[in-house]
Amino acid sequence: MKKIFKINGNKLAWFFLAPSIIGFSVFYAVPFLGGLYYSLVSSPINGEFVGLQNYFNLIKNPSFIKAVINTAMFSFISVPLNMILSLCLALLINANTYGRNIFRTLFITPLVVPVASVVLVWQSLFDINGVLNGLITSLGQHPVDWMKTEWARAAVIIVYLWKNIGYSMVLFLSGLKNIPVEYYESAKIDGANSWKQFTNITMVYLTPTAFFVFIMSIINSFKVFRETYLISGDHPHSSIYMLQHYMNNMFASLDYQKLTSAAFVMAVFIVLIVFILFVIERKINRMVS
Amino acid sequence: MKRRLKGIVVTVILSVTAIIFIFPLILTVSNSFMSEAEISNNYSMIGSTNSSGTSNDGSTDNYAKLKLIPDVVEIGQYYEVLIKKSQFLLMFWNSVIIVVPIVAGQTIISSMAAYAFAKLKFKGKNQLFFIYIIVMLMPFQVTLVPNYLVADKFGLVNNYLSIIFPGIFNTFGVFLLKQYMEQIPDSYIEAAKMDGAGQFQIFFKVILPMCRNGIAAMFILGFIDNWNMVEQPLIFLQDVQKQPLSVYLSKIIGGERGLAFAASSIYMLPVLLMFLYGENYLIEGIQHSGIKE
Numbered sequence: 001m002k003k004i005f006k007i008n009g010n011k012l013a014w015f016f017l018a019p020s021i022i023g024f025s026v027f028y029a030v031p032f033l034g035g036l037y038y039s040l041v042s043s044p045i046n047g048e049f050v051g052l053q054n055y056f057n058l059i060k061n062p063s064f065i066k067a068v069i070n071t072a073m074f075s076f077i078s079v080p081l082n083m084i085l086s087l088c089l090a091l092l093i094n095a096n097t098y099g100r101n102i103f104r105t106l107f108i109t110p111l112v113v114p115v116a117s118v119v120l121v122w123q124s125l126f127d128i129n130g131v132l133n134g135l136i137t138s139l140g141q142h143p144v145d146w147m148k149t150e151w152a153r154a155a156v157i158i159v160y161l162w163k164n165i166g167y168s169m170v171l172f173l174s175g176l177k178n179i180p181v182e183y184y185e186s187a188k189i190d191g192a193n194s195w196k197q198f199t200n201i202t203m204v205y206l207t208p209t210a211f212f213v214f215i216m217s218i219i220n221s222f223k224v225f226r227e228t229y230l231i232s233g234d235h236p237h238s239s240i241y242m243l244q245h246y247m248n249n250m251f252a253s254l255d256y257q258k259l260t261s262a263a264f265v266m267a268v269f270i271v272l273i274v275f276i277l278f279v280i281e282r283k284i285n286r287m288v289s
Numbered sequence: 290m291k292r293r294l295k296g297i298v299v300t301v302i303l304s305v306t307a308i309i310f311i312f313p314l315i316l317t318v319s320n321s322f323m324s325e326a327e328i329s330n331n332y333s334m335i336g337s338t339n340s341s342g343t344s345n346d347g348s349t350d351n352y353a354k355l356k357l358i359p360d361v362v363e364i365g366q367y368y369e370v371l372i373k374k375s376q377f378l379l380m381f382w383n384s385v386i387i388v389v390p391i392v393a394g395q396t397i398i399s400s401m402a403a404y405a406f407a408k409l410k411f412k413g414k415n416q417l418f419f420i421y422i423i424v425m426l427m428p429f430q431v432t433l434v435p436n437y438l439v440a441d442k443f444g445l446v447n448n449y450l451s452i453i454f455p456g457i458f459n460t461f462g463v464f465l466l467k468q469y470m471e472q473i474p475d476s477y478i479e480a481a482k483m484d485g486a487g488q489f490q491i492f493f494k495v496i497l498p499m500c501r502n503g504i505a506a507m508f509i510l511g512f513i514d515n516w517n518m519v520e521q522p523l524i525f526l527q528d529v530q531k532q533p534l535s536v537y538l539s540k541i542i543g544g545e546r547g548l549a550f551a552a553s554s555i556y557m558l559p560v561l562l563m564f565l566y567g568e569n570y571l572i573e574g575i576q577h578s579g580i581k582e
Contacts, residue, residue, distance in 0.1 A: 010410070010411050010412070012409060012488050013405045013409035013410065013411035013414075014405075014411065016401045016402060016404050016405040016409065016492070017401070017402050017405045017406075017411075019397075019398045019401060019402070020398045020399065020401065020402035020458065020460075020463060021402070021417075023398065023454065023457060023458035024421070024424070024458050024460065026439065026458075027435075027436060027439055027454055027455045027458050028424050028432055028435065028436075028455070028458065028460075029420070029424070031434075031435030031436065031438050031439045032424075032431075032432065032435045034435065034438065035434050035435050035438075038434070089303075089306070092299050092302065092303055093303065095299060096296065096299045096300060096303060097296065098296065098300050099300070099303075103303050103307055104572065105568060106307040106310055106311050107306070107307060107310055108568075108571075108572070109310060109311050109314060109564075110310055110311075110313075111510075111513060111564075112513055112557065112560045112561055112564045113313050113314050113317075113557065114516070114517055114535070114538070114553050114556050114557050114560070115517045115519065115535065115538075115539065116535065116538035116539055116549065116552075116553040116556065117313055117314070117317040117553045117557065118313060119539065120316075120317065120546070120549055120550065120553065121312070121313040121316050121317065123335055124316070124332060124335065124353050124355065125355075127334075127335040127353065129334040129335055129351060129352050129353060130335060130352065130353050131352065131353050131354070131355045133352055134351075134352025134353065134354070137352065162309075162310065165310075166310065167575065170572055170575055170576060171575060171576065173576070174576030174577065177576075212468070215422070215426070218426060219425065219426055219461075222426075222427075222428035222429075223428075223514075225428065225429075225430075226517070226519055226520065229519070229520075230519065230539050243428070243430070244428055244429075244430045247430035247431070247433065248430055248520075251430070251433055251434065251437075251524070256434055259430075259433075259434055260434055263430070263431040263432075263433075263434070266427070266428075266431055267423070267427065267431060270423060270426050270427065271423055274419070274422060274423060274426065278419075
């Protein structure tokens with residue numbers, strides 16, 4: 001019986017991988033490459049090959065450009081903010097002796113609150129006739145239509161942070177727990193102050209964790225679209241019109257060429273970002289060890 | 290003394306932040322026990338297009354009121370949602386039908402693939418994993434057309450399977466579990482081999498039991514994510530009777546606010562119970578996925 005199982009390592013690996021790879025190929029990889037075809041023809045049915053024409057059109061399309069800029073802006077602001085705030089929170093909890101576990105639980109709770117509740121609460125607070133404007137007018141100020149001004153961007157960032165800080169914090173907490181106390185002790189003997197200890201020990205040894213948090217933060221920054229969409233619909237204020245809005249709308253109008261070429265542009269960006277990240281991570285890892 | 294003061298300040302900061310974090314949960318649950326009249330008294334002005342606060346006299350009558358404690362605790366909203374509207378239960382069931390196969394399938398397939406990525410050697414491992422990460426990072430809209438085309442080709446449009454299959458093969462689980470499995474020291478595997486265990490025994494008797502927390506974390510995260518799905522059913526399930534509760538909820542918000550509070554409280558319950566029960570697994574699981582030795 002045992003002999004049957006003694007296949008060589010390579011084949012065995014493929015056995016374990018097979019279900020995942022087959023499904024992954026059928027439902028993602030192959031159709032995704034097939035999408036490339038749509039981005040190169042003039043029409044989805046009996047279209048002519050037009051080369052990169054769809055891509056040129058895309059770059060000239062103002063709503064696409066706006067969507068790219070908004071998406072980039074959102075990620076550049078919200079991802080670092082999420083990392084900094086969750087790290088601060090992790091450091092605070094780490095230093096705090098009271099109710100550590102209770103706080104940890106409370107901060108991670110937003111993960112389980114359904115999108116529908118988020119939207120309900122959001123409207124109650126930030127509607128033109130919402131609670132916040134009630135408060136503002138009672139202070140003698142004019143009400144603001146939050147979701148229809150530049151404030152909308154801040155609003156989406158807040159939803160994102162609220163939902164994701166807890167998760168990132170838990171990751172950072174475990175990273176902190178794994179730094180040996182002796183490092184700090186010997187640094188103290190060498191006369192390093194707390195800032196030096198933070199930059200030379202905490203920051204350095206948290207790098208692998210930070211890398212993971214970064215990836216998770218990016219994934220989740222795309223997911224906040226769900227909330228945004230439910231709060232403000234197909235055509236929100238122009239400051240929060242994201243690539244996902246653009247693609248959704250192109251899908252709705254059956255414009256597959258625009259949609260697939262936009263998808264490929266986005267894919268290229270993501271590949272670049274991840275690639276750069278890997279290079280940086282590898283360099284830092286080499287420095288640490 | 291100084292140390293104690295610092296401790297108090299930190300606790301206060303953490304408490305205030307924590308209250309903000311769980312506020313939406315508290316508001317949803319507490320408002321679900323209000324009567325319809327109370328809800329409409331508090332929120333009826335929301336959704337009207339023009340601002341009512343033109344008179345700048347400091348009156349707040351025209352604005353929504355935030356109340357956490359109901360005047361009279363009522364279960365009318367729940368009665369309406371659970372007994373009078375049969376649709377609600379149907380949609381709840383739809384959610385279950387979609388989510389359970391996804392998380393179950395994802396658990397099996399991801400743990401197998403993660404094992405290969407973490408502990409076995411094969412050609413092109415890093416490149417393949419890189420592709421998995423890239424696809425994991427893509428927002429839903431990027432894979433939308435491909436998914437749709439495949440569903441169309443297999444005749445799965447308007448069928449739950451069109452959502453379930455892509456869900457099962459989502460690469461997030463592989464990523465999470467690979468990180469987790471990498472932490473298991475190779476010496477365990479070596480020891481099992483010395484005792485004459487085959488690769489399958491190693492996988493089932495050594496690796497899987499040790500990954501309990503990671504798998505639980507993946508299960509809970511996957512459940513939450515799919516339980517809340519909105520975009521996929523809207524696109525793949527044209528039949529309204531087939532839509533999950535998440536879609537239904539996102540539609541009733543406008544008109545029937547009171548019902549929405551009760552419905553989303555019920556909706557939250559399975560996830561909340563799972564979270565409270567599995568919280569330690571979840572936290573352990575995601576913690577260990579973040580560190581690489």
